[in-house]
Amino acid sequence: MHKYVAKAEVCAACQFRSECCPGNQHHGRSVVRAVHSPEVRQFAQKMQTAAAKAIYRQRGAVAEFPNAWIKDKLGLKQFRLRGLTKVRMEILWAALTYNIQQWVRLSWRTKLQLATS
Secondary structure, three states, X not given: OEEXXXXXXXXXXXXXXXXXXXXXXXXXXEEEEOOOOHHHHHHHHHHOOHHHHHHHHOHHHHHHHHHHHHHHHOOOOOOOOOOHHHHHXXXXXXXXXXXXXXXXXXXXXXXXXXXXX
């Protein structure tokens, strides 16, 4: 991010002051310009391709349900701890809980249903 801030005296002498900053009597004009890194530009360009859009479309089926489950069932809408190490441990426990629950659902219940049939 690049921010240009003009001095008030520069804006006062400008012929376009009434159009550029009509309500600003005490400060100069400021303009913020975002310059993206080559990596960000390359990623944005890649995401415009049909192949990338098709892959991203699959995200809903793969990632959204586990995120929703963790938020709803475990109540993890925000982290309870501070610090990157503690937050990583908290999300690791949440992911482990989700994976065990899915393992139970997919393997044990199927075996129990076959045994009772």
